[in-house]
Amino acid sequence: MKIAFFSTQSYDKTYFTRYNTRHELVFFEAPLNEKTVALADGCQAVCAFVNDELNATVMEGLAKTGIQLIAMRCAGYNNIALEAAQKHIIKVVRVPAYSPHAVAEHAVALILTLNRKIHKAYNRVREGNFSLDKLIGFDVYGKTVGVIGTGKIGEVFCDIMKGFGCRVLAFDLVANRGIEAKGVHYLPLVKLLPQCDIISLHCPLTEQTRHLINAETINLMKPGVMLINTSRGALIHTHAAIEALKTGQIGYLGIDVYEQEEKLFFHNLSEEIIPDDAIMRLMSFPNVLVTSHQGFFTDEALTQIAQVTLQNIDDFEAGKPLVNKVI
Structure with missing residues (x-):
């Protein structure tokens, strides 16, 4: 599966590359919003973070590019228009707990x-x-x-x-x-x-x-x-x-x-x-x-975020139950 990562930092690349065994990862430093949604074209999933904007307009854009899954690499999902995701049949998963x-x-x-x-x-x-x-x-x-x-x-x-x-x-x-x-x-x-x-x-x-x-x-x-x-x-x-x-x-x-x-x-x-x-x-x-949202920033937490996110994507691709699904 080809996955577009938004709001990417150097540590995201390090940890996700380390634990990825099967997917094609594309990293963008830009946040996901109405102006950048087209960057996901050709991908089947996006991986987003706490400050990405996943409103109804972005959701429509993701659907047009063929996105089937939003994998949040965090616990929160208050930035997602869930009704719009359901309308466009886009699944949403998250990392409910990490260290x-x-x-x-x-x-x-x-x-x-x-x-x-x-x-x-x-x-x-x-x-x-x-x-x-x-x-x-x-x-x-x-x-x-x-x-x-x-x-x-x-x-x-x-x-x-x-x-x-x-x-x-x-x-x-x-x-x-x-x-x-x-x-x-x-x-x-x-x-x-x-x-x-x-x-x-x-x-x-x-x-x-x-x-x-x-x-x-x-x-x-x-x-x-x-x-x-x-x-x-x-x-x-x-x-x-x-x-x-x-x-x-x-x-x-x-x-x-x-x-x-x-x-x-x-x-x-x-x-x-x-x-x-x-x-x-x-x-x-x-x-x-x-401090600038660094509470989660430990080796143990970053490892778990990468591993759980990739497992969420693996399960979706394999058609398995999504244990960490939001919708």
Whole structure:
């Protein structure tokens, strides 16, 4: 099967080429959208990522080029017009889980870096400044941590924070009995938010969770709360977060995802003027840490993404049941 890869980075080529044994892989650096859909001509499948645009127009274009399968090399699929895919009889598969430890550990890295100001200390020492002034943090031990979303990543995150000696509270539509047995307590969101020193988001982006963190829910939080997002950017209303940072209601913000990241993340823009005022404002705060969607970026995760994606394609080609199908 000939597969067109969009939004390709060097590591995509490395890992997919390493584990591919039978398919013809064509790599494009360009994202998949209405302007680039014609690049898939002659292929039977496309492999897309989180910031590719798979709207109804793109779906129609893919159908015209003979695409039968969209293989997402990620867990999320909120960027896909599923009804249009069904209309054009295009199957969609994904990688539902890949090293949940990678993302959970990155969330912890953001917490520790923000708290102990590791990034600032690193830059100071490199400049010969060994002062400890303004580097005071707090003990994570004994703090109350709120976890919103307790799927596989959220479960691993809960385990880690329990290991730190934290009191862990959780919110989800369905309780995870495994972590509940370990002492994680589930609460309604309005009761969880006021109690937490640290809040970490690990839920998918849906119509119900879009802007879950907004001016109203932020005002329910403890003043000076630490907020971490390694899930989906649009879970947080960016401008509400900026206002809360200005007043001190949010004391620390660590984000690996961002509402408008598709025009920024995974690209080197160091020699360009960035027109996104919101991200520039966020980066101006000394208590904000932004990483560019690298939570998944471990050898183990990249290996699993490549292997599961290729197996999804193998199964489709062989007419086998698609265990990771979206539709």
